[in-house]
Amino acid sequence: MLLFSCSANVTVLRETQKVEESVPVLQYSIIFVIHGDGDYVYHDTSGNEYEADEETLAGAKIVAQQNPSAEVFIFHQRSRRHFLFFFPLRDGEFYYYRNGQLIANESYWRDQEESRLNPELELYRRFYANNQHEMVNIFLYYGHEIPEFGGTGYDASYPDRAFTVNDLASGLKNFTHDYTRFDLMILSTCFSGTPYTISSLGSFARYIIASPDNLHLSYFDLHLLERLDLILRDEDMHAFAKRFAQEAFDKLTRDIQTAVSVAVYDMDLVQDYLNSVQGVYDQTMTTLQGKLNVSMRKNEHCDCADLPAYVLPTMSDGVDIFYQPASFGRSKHKQNHSGWECWRNSG
Numbered sequence: 083m084l085l086f087s088c089s090a091n092v093t094v095l096r097e098t099q100k101v102e103e104s105v106p107v108l109q110y111s112i113i114f115v116i117h118g119d120g121d122y123v124y125h126d127t128s129g130n131e132y133e134a135d136e137e138t139l140a141g142a143k144i145v146a147q148q149n150p151s152a153e154v155f156i157f158h159q160r161s162r163r164h165f166l167f168f169f170p171l172r173d174g175e176f177y178y179y180r181n182g183q184l185i186a187n188e189s190y191w192r193d194q195e196e197s198r199l200n201p202e203l204e205l206y207r208r209f210y211a212n213n214q215h216e217m218v219n220i221f222l223y224y225g226h227e228i229p230e231f232g233g234t235g236y237d238a239s240y241p242d243r244a245f246t247v248n249d250l251a252s253g254l255k256n257f258t259h260d261y262t263r264f265d266l267m268i269l270s271t272c273f274s275g276t277p278y279t280i281s282s283l284g285s286f287a288r289y290i291i292a293s294p295d296n297l298h299l300s301y302f303d304l305h306l307l308e309r310l311d312l313i314l315r316d317e318d319m320h321a322f323a324k325r326f327a328q329e330a331f332d333k334l335t336r337d338i339q340t341a342v343s344v345a346v347y348d349m350d351l352v353q354d355y356l357n358s359v360q361g362v363y364d365q366t367m368t369t370l371q372g373k374l375n376v377s378m379r380k381n382e383h384c385d386c387a388d389l390p391a392y393v394l395p396t397m398s399d400g401v402d403i404f405y406q407p408a409s410f411g412r413s414k415h416k417q418n419h420s421g422w423e424c425w426r427n428s429g
Contacts, residue, residue, distance in 0.1 A: 117225030146179035162239030199253030294423035351400025386422035
């Protein structure tokens with residue numbers, strides 16, 4: 083019974099703070115979802131080894147501690163583990179900060195619900211401040227490329243369970259309040275700047291920051307989020323999004339020799355382009371899904387500007403793109419990127 087109890091209930095830490103009159107009013111609500119159930123090991127130029135999800139978790143905690151006017155939700159989706167090889171342990175870790183202080187830290191089960199984000203949603207609803215005044219809302223997802231179809235094997239611990247862009251969209255619908263949108267969504271994943279992904283998630287955000295190309299596991303730098311009260315005092319969200327993208331791009335390009343792309347999408351302005359190419363992209367997606375069990379090796383990502391069907395006068399509307407070509411390989415001569423990534427058949 084003692085062993086079973088240890089396996090079913092990981093130590094839960096709760097620190098309840100008395101809110102005094104001098105505590106700043108909450109102005110920001112930030113949600114981090116950090117996927118760590120996979121291979122997230124990378125090395126820097128000196129050969130030092132890092133785990134991307136653990137590095138992101140550490141950065142998210144600093145953001146939470148440095149923002150006295152914010153509430154911060156951090157969900158760390160970890161690999162499945164066991165106690166004494168037999169007893170499963172909770173594989174999600176939740177942190178809730180308010181006014182820079184850690185209020186709650188709980189472990190939770192990630193495999194107990196049908197919806198992929200239901201466990202996180204239940205914790206979110208329990209602690210959400212639900213202030214009467216309007217807050218700036220930011221959502222961040224850090225992980226591997228989120229599949230647009232298929233999606234089985236996204237979690238190493240649950241190889242038969244699928245996770246796709248549509249699953250994330252379903253979860254985001256429940257995180258928004260009264261049909262409002264996040265002011266900013268940050269997708270620190272590979273190939274998230276596609277018409278389908280941006281269209282699917284765009285109804286939940288005013289601005290989206292994403293990489294249309296491959297993204298190094300060192301991810302988007304979080305430093306700019308550390309003092310929102312100082313930065314957003316003088317900048318609107320569009321200016322802040324561009325500044326975040328620029329700083330993330332600058333840090334990535336200091337050490338990385340492969341292609342780097344970071345884009346900001348103004349959802350109100352990109353909608354005309356997305357509507358125009360939806361039919362073409364849907365047809366491509368249907369074809370690819372039909373080939374899913376045949377050979378995906380003949381299909382690859384590419385700049386949508388390389389495909390004539392996607393080149394329209396509205397292509398650049400609402401898109402700010404920061405791009406560096408690779409220092410080697412066949413794409414080293416590509417000096418520009420549209421900010422949109424598509425699929426093409428290369429076979």
